[in-house]
Amino acid sequence: MAALGKIRSKGVLLICIISLGLFAFIAEEAFRSCESSSNEHRQQVGEVLGEKINVTDFQKMVDEYTEVIKMQQGQENLNEDQLNQVKDMVWNTYVQTKLVENEAKRVGLTVTDSELQNVLNEGTNPMLAQTPFYNQQTGRFDANALKKFLAEYKAQSQTNPQMAKQYESVYKYWTFIEKTLRQQLLAQKFQGLFAHCLLANKVEAKMAFDEQNEESQIQLASLAYTSIDDNKVQISDADLKAKYNQMKPRFKQYVESRDIKYIDVQVKASAADAAALHKEFATYSKDLAAAADPSDVVRKSTSLVNYIGVPVTKEAFPYDIAQHLDSMAVGSTSKVLENKADNTLNLIKLVAKQQMPDSIQFRQIQVVGATADEATKRADSIYTALKAGADFEVLAKKYGQTGEKTWMTTRQYQSAPSLDKNTKDYIMALNTMSVGEIKNMPLSQGNLIVQVADRKAMTTKYTAAVVKKNITFSKDTYSAAYNKFSSFVSANLTAEDLVKNAAKSGYTVLDRKDVTTAEHNLAGIRSTREAMRWLFDAKKGAVSPLYECGDNDHLLIVVLDNINEVGYRSLDDAQVKEIVKSEVMKDKKAEMLIAKLNGVNSIAAAKGKGANITAVNQVTFAAPVFVSATGASEPALSGAVAATAKGKFSKAPVKGNAGVYVFQVTGKTKRPGKFDAAAEMQKLRQKEMQAAGNFMNELYIKANVVDNRYLFF
Template sequence: MAALGKIRSKGSILVAAIGLALFAFLAEEGFRSCNGIKGEARQQIGEILGKKVSVQDYQKLLDEYQSAIKFTMQRDNLTEQELNQVKDQVWQQLVSNRVLEADAEKLGLTVTEKEVQNVLNEGTNPMLAQTPFVNQQTGRFDVNALKQFFDSYNKAKSARSPQVEQMQMVYDYWLFVEKNLRSQLLSQKYQSLLASCILSNKSEAKMAFKDNNEESQIQLASLAYSTVKDADVKVTDEELKAKYEELKPAFRQNIETRDIKYVDFQIKASSADRNKVVKEMNELQKQLATTDDPAAIISKSGSVISYLGLPVSSKAYQQYPDIASKIDSLAVGTTGVTENVQDNTLNIVRVLSKAQLADSIQFRQINVAAATPNEARVKADSIQKALAGGADFEVLAKRYGQTGEKVWFTGQQYESAPSMNQDNRTFVNALLNGDVNATQNLALTQGSVILQVVDKKAFTTKTIAAIIKKLIDFSKDTRSNAYNKFSEFVAKSTTLADLEKNASKSGYQVQSLNDLSTAEHYVAGIHGTRDALKWLFEAKQGEVSPLYECGDNDHLLVLALSSVHSQGYRSWDDVQVKDILKREVTKDKKAEKLIAKLKGVNTISAAQAKGAKISSVNQITFSAPAFVQATGSVEPALSGAVASTPAGKFSKAPVKGNAGVYVFHVQKKTMRAGSKYDETLSMQQAVQMNMQLVGNFMQDLILKAKVVDNRYLFF
């Protein structure tokens, strides 16, 4: 009771304490919740139809596409530019698929397993021709080859065969193809449904035939807008606003964009830096010319071209055009040090050997594994003896759990490799130098391989060359000096006005870039500017960024956000919009002057007397805009006016065009030679033309999907 009384006496304090504790608990949970929401937001790469797209989902698709490309191109990696193209393609495909699937679901459109199987059985879909399951004799996809592969894959997987890893790549590629095939079929269904809504009739068909085939020959009088001086035309803001209302749909933008001012300074080697590199290369040239171990010299030199020690074609150097263009013409020996200004490098080439070798080699093999390499060699010897005695290669291969099937090997599969171990080098050399139908027993580190070259094609010049390509790079001191100077400039430039004022004083140039969107991969085409992009789309107008070190560690960058263009219609006084409006109003006013000048003119000679240029224009049709050489412009309005004017008549009124004002006399009208009206064909062509007019339906669906692209935050 005493304790209870004590608690009661402290009641108000306890209530306050409990309240504070409860608040702390709720605050903690709220903090966790906010962190969770922020954490989740940080994992969202975009939004489609109101649904978030996680970075994990996008990365998975990106990995699938990369694997498919590497598989089809037989390459281990992609260049940065290629990877950026893949990123864009994957995103566009993701958006298109999700938007189309959502609309198809509303319509009840699906792709059934039976429909997919029918496509596989027919084997004519172009996508299937890009798979390994093409019959070499017919050149068409063979569904039975696919079924046989699945059977072999499942058996190898159950038996945990060493071949599973290689087969897995083919299996994954097929899943990629099948998924895209389903998307393609759904898209075709949707388009077919849309096409069935587009109709034509006999009257439309006749008009379309006439528009396409009735040719007019005219005498044309042209007065170009350039004959009126810009200084003679005054444009007011009220006129610009009126023109803006007329053209407003043209100024709609579907995504937010931003304009920037920026200063980019590229660090380059000083004279002292250059002299040092030249001295190093002269010494390396002497060493490379006399060494018995070119690989060691190349490795030590820091060359951007690795040494494979294998014969390669000039295609192996496509990334280095200067080397690719001359490698085949170089004799065995070592060149002097040469400079390539285009890529800012010094180069030395030592050609060790040249030969005419096959670029496509068909072979088959039996991998021989055992507890030890010696045991593997013993097994390999017995297999080779059996083959020499007339044993069937494929039968022996199956005895060792392999198919022994014939496969093709091309130069592309090894020539671009950045490095190669000795086992792979031994294997490739055996393929390149092996005689057709001869059997080779290759003793490798982990086992042995029985190899038989079956066929050789596409002989070409292949060269074993050791190449030192070394950048004429700047030193640490040069970079440090450049950084300190640029850093001081950035520190003083806290506003856009300061940036522009201080740039010229410091020897820098301010440049402009307009309409950057979140779909950009770089700022101003400079590598390594993702942090700058992140800043750009979080900054407020007028802000100046911190200093960014980017490029290949050779660029110093600072930018200022000069304008933000929100999604929707740009205002009439936007700099770019205003420039367009001014051109259009100016053109309208010049047209008024020239039309007034031609008032009452009803003959070509009268127009000539007013200063018009006279020319003959032939084969004008309504469906194909006329090109007027006198004004250097395509003029659709002229084609329409000519089509509506009978033969032998003068134009009813001057025609206002893109580059001038025109009057004309129609000399004659004839149907195009060989044209013959086919009602059924003309109706089909009219439908196709109408389909083209609605062919941008996908863009309309995407526009309504309110797509948000935040890839710049992650990639």
Template sequence: MAALGKIRSRGAWLIIIIGLGLFAFIAEEAVRSCNGIKGEASQNIGEVLGEKVNVQEFQKMVEEFQNVNKIMSQRDNFTEDEMNQFRDQVWQQMVTNKVLERDAAKVGLAVTEDELNEVLKEGTNPMLVQSPFVNQQTGRFDVNALKQFLDGYNKAKASNSPELEQMQSFYDYWLFMEKTLRTQILGQKYQSLLASCVLSNKVEAKLAFKDENEEADVQLASLPYSSVKDADIKVSDEDLKAKYEELKPLFMQSVETRDIKYVDYQILPSVADRNAINKNMTALQAQLASAADPAQVVSKSGSIISYLGLPVSSKAYVAYPDIAGRIDSLAVGTTGVIENKADNTLNIIRVMSKVQLPDSVQIRQIQVAGATVEQSRQKADSIQKALAGGANFEEIAKRYAQTGEKTWFTNAYETATTISPENRQYVEAVLNGEVNAVQNLALSQGNVILQVLDKRAVSSKTLAAVIKKPIEFSNDTRSAAFNKFSEYVAKGTTIEELEKNAAKYGYKVQSQNNIATTVHNVVGIRSTREALKWIFDAKTGDVSPLYECGNNDHFMVVALTNIHPQGYRSWDDAEVKEMLKREVMKDKKAAQLMAKLKGVTNIAGAQAKGAKVSALNQVTFSAPAFVQETGSVEPALSGAIAATQAGKFSKNPVKGESGVYTFQVVKKAQRAGSKYDEAKMMQQCEQANLQHVGGFMQDLVLKAQVVDKRYLFF
């Protein structure tokens, strides 16, 4: 009881303590929850139809697409620009797929297994023809080859076969293809449904034929807008606002964009830097000219072109146009140091020899391996003797679990960046081997019995060593440039200060408007993702820190000057205002010129008012007329001519894109050789109408509330 009394006496304090404890517990859970939400939000790369897209999900799709391209192009690596293209393609396809699937589901459209199998059986889809499952004899997709592969993959997976790893990339490739095919089929069904809603009729067909084939010859009188001085036209804000309401749909933007001012400084080599590399290249030229083994000199020089030690065609230097364009014309010997301003390099070329070699060689071979190198040699010798005695090549190959089939060896080796001594030995044996002769190549891992069967496309090839070195700036030059730019940025805390100090430091402030999150870098300079992230996180008037970007050869500072939210741009936006001003001036100039032509009833009267007269022939309604005097295509003029009878003068002046016009229709006639085909014209009208609604996917995407935040991650 005493204890209860103490509790009661301190009840208020206990309530406060317990309340604080509960608050702390709740606050802790709230913080955890908020952190979880923030963590989840930090992984969102965007939204489509209100559904968040996780960066890991997107990256997985990019990797799938990358793997497909590896198989298709037979390449293992891609450039930064190529990877950006992959990400763009995957993002666009993902958005399209999500939007299409949602809308197709509303009308009950789906792709069945039977429909997919039918496409596979037909095998005519362009995607299938490009797949690895193509019959080499027919050049067509072979569904049986696909089934055999899938069956083999499932067996390898069940038995955990060593072949599984090799088959996995092709299996993933097929899964991607299948998914893409389903989406393609769904899109075709959706478009077919839409097409069935677009019809034509006989009246429309007859009018369309007339519009295409009724040609008019006219005498045209033109008064260009340029004949009225801009200074004589007064434009008020009320004029601009009225024109804005008329053209408002043109100023709708689907995504937020931002405007910036920036200073980009590229570090260039100093005179001292150029002198140093010239001195180094002069020494290398002497070494290369006298070297018994050019490979060592080229390797130590740091050349960006490796030495293969094999004769190659000029096509091997396709990435270096200056070398490719020069190599064939060079005689045996060593050039001096050559500067190429296009890629900012110094170059030395030593030509060792010129030979005639085939681009394609048909070969067959037997790989021979033994428990020891000596055993391999003995087996190879016995095979060579047997073949020399008339033994069948393919029969011997079968004894060693090989086919010995004929294959074509091409000049793909020419584009290799490096080649091992043994691979060089093999290529030389193929290129230089006599037709039908059998060679016994002794390699470190065994022997190869090689027979050359045919040679084709013999051309001139050059054995050359090339030293190509960029003219680079030194560390001292970079440090001096960094210190100077850092000082400039430190003094430029506002846009006004950046602009004021730029000339003093020798920099130039530039502008870039309407930057969207879909770009991969700032003003086309590599490695500017951090600057891009800053731009979309900054407030108007903010100035960024210094960014080191490019290929470690650029310094940049950015200032945010304007933000254009998603939606309609306002009438007083600088770009909108300029466009409105042009349109208002055109309207007012047109009004003056049309008033000038008021009461004119013939071409002579228009010419007396200062109009330029010319002949305009074969004008049709469906093809807008081009007027030489104003340098402009004029759709309104074509319409007015079509509505005017032969022999008549235009009732009213026509306001065009670049001037005001009046005309006399000299004659009208049906185009020579044209003949009305009602069924054909109705079909043509349906196709034209379908094109008008062909942008349905773009409309669906615009309504899907797409949010793109890829710039935060890539």
């Protein structure tokens, strides 16, 4: 009891302690929850219709599409620009697919397996032509070839690990095509349903036909806005505000953006750097001229152009190199050539120049054996049999090969980074053999029996060694540029000082408006992801750190000039104000010119007021008339002319885009042609579909799309 009394005496204190403990527990859980949400947010690439996509899932889609592009184009790797295009394509496809799927779900649209199978059986969809199952002879997709592949894919994955890898690549490619086909079919269904909501009737069609085919001839009197000096027009703040309110819908911004000022310093080679490179090229010139095989010279020079040692066409060389090949003698070495367009020094040695086929049809039998001697004996036997008239394909099948004819073109090998000796010998043999000739070629892995079946498109081919190197800056040059710019930035820490003092230090301040998160780099400079991250996390007026970017040749400092938030751009925005001011200026001048033309009821009277008089023919309601006197298209004028009878003068001056007009209708004619209600209704539906083509943009706006790719890519 004493203990209980003691506890009771401390009741208030205990309640406080327990409350603090509970608060700490709840706060800790809240902190963990916030931290978890924050980490999750940092991993989000974007959001569509409230559905978030994280960077891992997005990267999987990018990797998938990258492999598809590699397979389609036969490339091993994609450069930075190509990868950026892939990322944009993946993102746009993802967003559009989500938008269409959402709308399709609301109206009950789906793509069934049987519908997809019908497309495969029909075999004419353009996407199917990009698959390995497309039959070139029939010009159609072969559904049976797909079924055969899928059956073999399952079998190979269990029995042949080496083949399984190749089958896996094709299988992944096919699953991508199938998925894309489903998305395409669903979009087509939705668009088809949408299209049938737009109708045209015969009355509308007849009106449209008349509007297109009734032509007016007029005498036109024009007074251009440019005839009044801007200084003679008084514009008040009230005028601007009233016009802004009238035009406000034009200034709605759906995506947040940034306006920046920036200084970009591109480091370039100094005179000393260029002199050092010229000295290097003097050595290359001597070595190339003396070398029987120039491959070592080109390799050691780290030339931008590889030497593969076989004849290729001009298109295999950079344009500036190709222009010199025909003027060079075989065996000669050019002087050192400077190309200011790509900032390089160049040397060329023309090793050979020959007339060779661009395309060669051939067939072959690969011969191997337990030993080199065994392979040689077997190859000699096959070669002898073929020379004696044996059937090539029959012999090939005896050794487990098809022996079928195939084509090789110069493009297939001329862009290779390098070729080994066996491949060079192989290509040279095919290029120099005559039609029907058979050759027994010893290779390091056995022998190859080759027969040329056809040769096409004889063309000039060149074997040329090229040393092409960029005129780059040295470390000392870069350090000097960095130190100078860094000192300038350190001495000018505010945005105002940077802008004010840049020119004094030899730097130029540039502007860039409306930078969005959808961009891959800042101000067109490579490797500026960190600057992009800074930009969309900074406050107005902030100055960025000094960034080293580009291809390690740019120094960049950025000022966040303005944040353009989602919503209506205000009249304080310089771009908006300029647009509004221009429209107010036009309105004020129109008022002055209309007042000048008031009471004018003839072309002669208008001319007396200083108007420019021209004859204009073929004026129709359906198309805006182009007025050469003011250099503008004028829809309002077309409407006024259509409403005015032949012989009549315009009821009132017409305010146009570039001036004020009065006119006399001198004639009206009908173009020859018979009204076809069905054809005109179809034309109207097409126009309506074009006008409604922005429906995807409307869906995008309503989907609250968030694009955070700049944080990751």
